Amino acid sequence: xxxxxxxxxxxxxxxxxxxxxxxxxxxxxxxxxxxxxxxxxxxxxxxxxxxxxxxxxxxxxxxxxxxxxxxxxxxxxxxxxxxxxxxxxxxxxxxxxxxxxxxxxxxxxxxxxxxxxxxxxxxxxxxxxxxxxxxxxxxxxxxxxxxxxxxxxxxxxxxxxxxxxxxxxxxxxxxxxxxxxxxxxxxxxxxxxxxxxxxxxxxxxxxxxxxxxxxxxxxxxxxxxxxxxxxxxxxxxxxxxx
Amino acid sequence: xxxxxxxxxxxxxxxxxxxxxxxxxxxxxxxxxxxxxxxxxxxxxxxxxxxxxxxxxxxxxxxxxxxxxxxxxxxxxxxxxxxxxxxxxxxxxxxxxxxxxxxxxxxxxxxxxxxxxxxxxxxxxxxxxxxxxxxxxxxxxxxxxxxxxxxxxxxxxxxxxxxxxxxxxxxxxxxxxxxxxxxxxxxxxxxxxxxxxxxxxxxxxxxxxxxxxxxxxxxxxxxxxxxxxxxxxxxxx
Numbered sequence: 001x002x003x004x005x006x007x008x009x010x011x012x013x014x015x016x017x018x019x020x021x022x023x024x025x026x027x028x029x030x031x032x033x034x035x036x037x038x039x040x041x042x043x044x045x046x047x048x049x050x051x052x053x054x055x056x057x058x059x060x061x062x063x064x065x066x067x068x069x070x071x072x073x074x075x076x077x078x079x080x081x082x083x084x085x086x087x088x089x090x091x092x093x094x095x096x097x098x099x100x101x102x103x104x105x106x107x108x109x110x111x112x113x114x115x116x117x118x119x120x121x122x123x124x125x126x127x128x129x130x131x132x133x134x135x136x137x138x139x140x141x142x143x144x145x146x147x148x149x150x151x152x153x154x155x156x157x158x159x160x161x162x163x164x165x166x167x168x169x170x171x172x173x174x175x176x177x178x179x180x181x182x183x184x185x186x187x188x189x190x191x192x193x194x195x196x197x198x199x200x201x202x203x204x205x206x207x208x209x210x211x212x213x214x215x216x217x218x219x220x221x222x223x224x225x226x227x228x229x230x231x232x233x234x235x236x237x238x239x240x241x242x
Numbered sequence: 243x244x245x246x247x248x249x250x251x252x253x254x255x256x257x258x259x260x261x262x263x264x265x266x267x268x269x270x271x272x273x274x275x276x277x278x279x280x281x282x283x284x285x286x287x288x289x290x291x292x293x294x295x296x297x298x299x300x301x302x303x304x305x306x307x308x309x310x311x312x313x314x315x316x317x318x319x320x321x322x323x324x325x326x327x328x329x330x331x332x333x334x335x336x337x338x339x340x341x342x343x344x345x346x347x348x349x350x351x352x353x354x355x356x357x358x359x360x361x362x363x364x365x366x367x368x369x370x371x372x373x374x375x376x377x378x379x380x381x382x383x384x385x386x387x388x389x390x391x392x393x394x395x396x397x398x399x400x401x402x403x404x405x406x407x408x409x410x411x412x413x414x415x416x417x418x419x420x421x422x423x424x425x426x427x428x429x430x431x432x433x434x435x436x437x438x439x440x441x442x443x444x445x446x447x448x449x450x451x452x453x454x455x456x457x458x459x460x461x462x463x464x465x466x467x468x469x470x471x472x473x474x475x476x477x478x479x
Contacts, residue, residue, distance in 0.1 A: 003310070011312040018319055022326040029333055036337035044340050150344070155281055156401055156435025209432055 045149070046070040052118050052135040052147040053107040054171075077104040077117065083227035084234045090119050090227075107135075114138040117237075119228050121146075123220020126212035128152035130161070134221070136175065140229060140238050143173040158213030166207060174201035175225050184225040187218035252377035255366070259381030261455065265358045266389040267448040268455075272358040276390055277440040279349050281401055284409045285342050286394035292331040292350055294383030297359050300324045301367040301379030308368050320363045321354065328353045341408060358382050389451065393443045401434030 004010060047066050050056060055069045081091035081104050091104035107115040117140075118133040130151040135144035146167050153159045160166055175184050182198050188206025192199035206214035232238035250258065265271045272293075279289045300323045304311070311319050332350050335343040343350075353359065362382050367375040398405055403417030416428040433439045 005310060005312045006314060011315055014310065014312055015315055015318070018322060022322055026326055026329050029330060033333050033337045037333070037340075040337055040340035154436060155345075156430070156432055 043067070046074075048133060048147045048149050049074055049105055049107075049118055052133045052145045053115060054135075054145055055107065073107050073109070073115070074105050074118075075108075077106050079235055081119070081228075081231045081235050081237075083231040085230055086227055088227050088231075090231055105133075116144045119224075121221060121224040123216065123223070125151055125153050125216045126158050126210070127154070130217065130220070134170075134224070134228075136228070140232050141174070141176045143170045143175055146170045153210070153213050158207065158210040160207050160210065161213060161217060166205075169204045172201075173204065175229075177229065178202070183218075183222045185218070185221060187221070188214050250370070250374055250378070252374045255370070255374050255378035256381035256384075259362070259378055260385040260388070264385040264389065264451070265361075265382050266386055266444075267451040269358075269361070270448075271361055272356050272386055273444070275349050275352060275356060276386075276393065276444055277437050279346055280390055280394040280440055280443075281397045281435050282345075282407055283391070283394045283398050284406050285346050286390050288335060288339060288342055289346055289349060289353075290383070290387035290390055292328070292335070293353055293356065293358070293386055294380065295331055296324060296327045296353050296356075297362055297379035297383040298376050299327050299379075300359060301362055302372050302376040303327075304363045304367040305370055305372040305375035311368075316368065317360075317364070320360060324359050324363070325354045358386060389444075389447055393440060393447055396443050397434045397439055400431045401439065403428050403430050 005014075043063055043066065047061075050061070050066050050069050053074065055073060056065065061069070076093075077091045078093055079091070080089070080093045082089045090102055092101040094101075102120040104120065105118040107118070109115055116135050116137045118135040120131070121134045122129060122131045124130070128151070130148055130153070132146060132148035132150075134146050136142065137144060148162050148167075151159070151161065153161060173185055178184050179198060183202075185202045185204065186199045187204045188211070189203075190199070191205075192201075192203050194200070206218075229238065233240055259265070263269060266273070266276060275289060275293075280286050300320070303323050304320055328350065331353070332343075332347065335346070335350060359379075359382075362375075362379050366378045370378070395405070398407060399415060403415060405413045405415060417426060417430070431439070434443070
């Protein structure tokens with residue numbers, strides 16, 4: 001029997017069958033791979049946190065070691081961290097909160113002493129939103145490290161914010177309360193020339209060719225550092241005078 | 243292009259697409275992704291793998307059911323089949339190459355509309371047997387990858403000074419290994435990292451590949467003057 005492949009009835013049946021078969025295939029695959037995709041996203045988050053707390057030289061660590069280091073030392077902070085002035089939340093301590101809600105993490109050494117906090121920082125970059133974690137010491141005085149987990153900056157220019165070489169400059173940065181009307185940190189501009197300059201210990205080189213990204217990061221980090229300080233005071237993690 | 247009615251053996255089909263009618267430098271198809279994703283070797287490799295998978299399997303599938311596809315809705319059916327395979331790639335990349343997926347996700351989706359894939363389905367798979375069609379798709383995918391990987395090699399090396407950046411196999415060829423060291427003799431070429439850099443490298447790659455293959459053909463024709471005259475007409479994107 002010769003099939004008339006161009007009769008309207010056949011066209012309809014064929015389209016319906018082909019669509020159903022392929023859609024069903026994709027849906028099955030999607031359902032099967034969902035857990036692997038979630039695990040990858042989680043591992044990426046853990047890797048960023050292990051990196052920002054300087055718990056290991058990130059490059060040599062395998063997936064297993066990252067997971068182990070994370071489980072050993074890092075926990076989500078169990079109290080809310082909210083800036084009373086702007087209402088911006090840095091930690092939602094509700095365990096049922098959406099995975100997209102901000103989370104602050106605490107790292108402890110093997111003795112249980114707090115090494116520091118990794119606080120989510122975010123803002124508008126040159127092109128789009130930038131997300132990351134800023135890890136600070138337990139007294140909120142010094143930066144341990146910074147990591148950017150999501151960004152859309154130009155590769156090779158603004159995109160270099162993710163490079164270890166640039167991020168390394170943040171390590172040890174002084175973020176104690178600066179003088180009145182002074183920013184906490186300085187990205188780009190003049191290098192501090194003397195010890196009594198307000199920029200001393202608070203300066204990071206901007207990225208050449210990415211002034212837009214550098215000043216955007218400067219803007220939202222300063223805003224967030226101030227908010228984090230207020231939130232930490234509110235939560236009782238930081239002395240009221242600091 | 244293949245004349246209607248004439249069938250090619252699978253190996254012949256593969257070689258034709260891979261070199262003689264290379265999608266990038268002979269047919270000038272699929273240029274969009276060649277410009278966008280080629281600044282890192284690893285991302286390019288993933289993109290190429292995705293395209294090879296999509297062209298090979300969609301060619302095979304379309305050829306398998308070619309006699310049952312109604313002519314009037316054939317392009318819709320082809321696009322549906324391509325999309326299904328591309329979504330498989332997207333799901334696999336998200337699960338196994340999470341970080342690279344963040345960079346190339348937008349372009350992986352665009353494989354669906356890549357002119358190479360649809361071109362091979364319409365031009366070859368609809369008229370040939372499944373194995374030959376798969377070989378033709380594989381050849382087109384490999385031909386695309388050949389050029390893209392060469393472009394990515396040059397762009398990453400000159401643009402970042404590295405190879406396979408952001409992977410465990412990262413190699414610093416021109417820049418220093420130590421994060422603190424910024425003073426080396428090498429200065430990265432930012433133009434290579436941004437899309438316009440691909441225009442230059444792509445043009446040079448096409449120039450080299452074409453002048454080489456044209457010379458080869460001229461030599462082959464001079465050897466046996468009685469052979470078929472001229473080379474097939476070229477399509478443009």
